[in-house]
Amino acid sequence: MEIAKIRNLVLLSQSGAGKTSLAEAMLFIAGKTGKLGRVDEGSSILDFEPEEQKRKITISTACHHFSWKKHEIFFLDPPGDDNFNAETKLATWAADNALLVIDATAPVKVQTEKVFAFVKEFGLPCAAFINKLDREHTDFDQACAVLEERLEIRAVPVAYPIGREENLSGIVDLLTMKAYEFSDGKLKIVDMPSELEEKIEELRANLIEYAAESDDDLLEKFLEEGELTAEEIVKGLKRGILEGRFVPVSCGSVDKLIGIQPLLDLIVEFLPSPVERGPREGKTPEGEPDRREPHPEAPISLIIFKTFMDPYAGRLSFARIVSGTLKKEGTLLNPIRDVKEKYANLAIPEGKEMSPCEQAVPGMFCVIPKLSETKTGDTLCDPEAPIIYPMPTLPHAVLTYALHPESRSDEEKIGAALVKLQEEDPSLVISRDEESREILLSGLGQIHIEATIEKLSRKYGVNVKLSLPKIPYRETIKKPKEGVIYRHKKQTGGRGQFAEVHFNIYPLPRGQGFEFVETLVGMNVPRNFVPAVEKGVRQALEKGPLAGYPVVDVKVQFYDGKSHEVDSSDMAFMIAASQCFKKGIQECQPILLEPIMELEIEVPDDVMGDVIGDINARRGRVLGMEPKAGKQVIMAQVPLAEVQRYALDLNAITGGRGTFRMKFSHYEEVPPQIAEKIMAEAKEEEK
Structure with a gap:
């Protein structure tokens, strides 16, 4: 070809x-x-x-x-x-x-x-x-x-x-200056409508001017003679289009x-x-600039712009040939993953069908089946002449849902199925929340998520229910409590259990986490029990007293206690430490904390006021604004609980013209009336 x-x-x-x-x-x-x-x-x-x-x-x-x-x-x-x-x-x-x-x-x-x-x-x-x-x-x-x-x-x-409107019957081709009428897809040449002659002459003159502007020689001839030949018009227009002038x-x-x-x-x-588009710029595996000419004799190079998981044929990699000639079978280097890929087939895609192909040259789209390591965005090339064409940055996910498999069978199959879906669609983000143990699926919008779930069911037989992810609330304390004492004593025949611990409990600045300090004096508690005491406290941190969320930003000082020669053990001290912490924290004015997200929202000027008003209604704070290319970038901090579906709401407010990025910022105290609702919901879930 x-x-x-x-x-x-x-x-x-x-x-x-x-x-x-x-x-x-x-x-x-x-x-x-x-x-x-x-x-x-x-x-x-x-x-x-x-x-x-x-x-x-x-x-x-x-x-x-x-x-x-x-x-x-x-x-x-x-x-x-x-x-x-x-x-x-x-x-x-x-x-x-x-x-x-x-x-x-x-x-x-x-x-x-x-x-x-x-x-x-x-x-x-x-x-x-x-x-x-x-x-x-x-x-x-x-x-x-x-x-x-x-x-x-x-x-x-x-x-x-x-x-x-409904009387549309044909078009005038300004290049050939012929008028065409159409019937059932067939065209016939007709006389130029007289009422259009003046308009057509004006547009034709504009067309020749645009063609002339693209080339100095053509412009000079046009200024002298006021006319260009058909070939010259084509030449000038091609150049203007290629250079992006019009x-x-x-x-x-x-x-x-x-x-x-x-x-x-x-x-x-x-x-x-x-050929007219010229070479494509890339880089060597070492990061140096490189390029390839769209020539059939050049070293082979191609980009994978799509992956499709076919239930019968397996992985199909859709490629655009950049340089060289791709044979029906051979070995290619994937320089991004540093692997060689053998392939033994080649086809040209025709909708859902595939047409066998002996070879492919620059400019063609083709399909290579069953590549084992190559993914969307990768480059494949001649092993002796490696080059990488960097994959563009894709739009970032803006909406996240938790997936709940409907049955044990769905649970077993969901991991492998999601990996295959992500290969087909690299804009999907799949993660697991270690705290809530939820599988999280993030996408570019509601329809994106829904279509993915439908495909998950149809192609892989995995059925799931969607919910908003659980908010990772935290609990902490506002005031210290000193001299908290707890004795664990159990006697049921034979060897008993005995341990007593004395704690001071203090709040720490936000974001400090947990600190355990041992300041024992004397030998009331053997030092070998200290690790068990710390372990007991850490276990108690996992479920706070208000709604069962992890406790953070707390310091525990273990300053004294009592032990028994026979009945004391690591287990006894772990239990005593856990109960002592739970007892003390109740007296330290425990509070709920919620994650605050940092938002960077880009919106047109005319809806800026609406967006800011909406942020305020979500308990958010606007930190600042700055203009950017005819738009406004709003920096704000908003509780995560208020922006889990923000992508949909921002679309509605801005008519789809707004975009945003969101990342975690810090934790802040939940307002009392909202905290009461969260605690009530947590108690309801425990029932």
């Missing part, structure tokens, strides 16, 4: 813009599929997972390819929903070009801004397709204006709609199959091939 004839791209949009439907239409119009797949009917060959068909949204990146005008086009169809942004970012990292699918009824929502940020981060050449122009209250010119304003791009129309905008309606062929022409003629 000639690399100059390869195009690869990632389709990006907000949820509901028709991105997957456009991909299905391109496959159908190009003759790759015999029937048009439809998301709403559940017949899409790209959204094939049950969780996707249920919700009618893309959850996992799909790959496919087709031929158009002697070119091979490979594309990735990642999710449009915020909850699955990690998949989208990895797909954007793997691609050479981006195609923004814009919903004419609501051109730019928050999610469009977020995915376009990935385009800018990776420096991808980008085109746009304005969809749904057959709907009510849609306007192509207005949609272009919104794109320019919200995404801060130069939107350059390369097509213009014929008819508006975004060519096509249009139509996926539902009516209007504008698909001109869009495919745009992809082939104006988006760069892997």
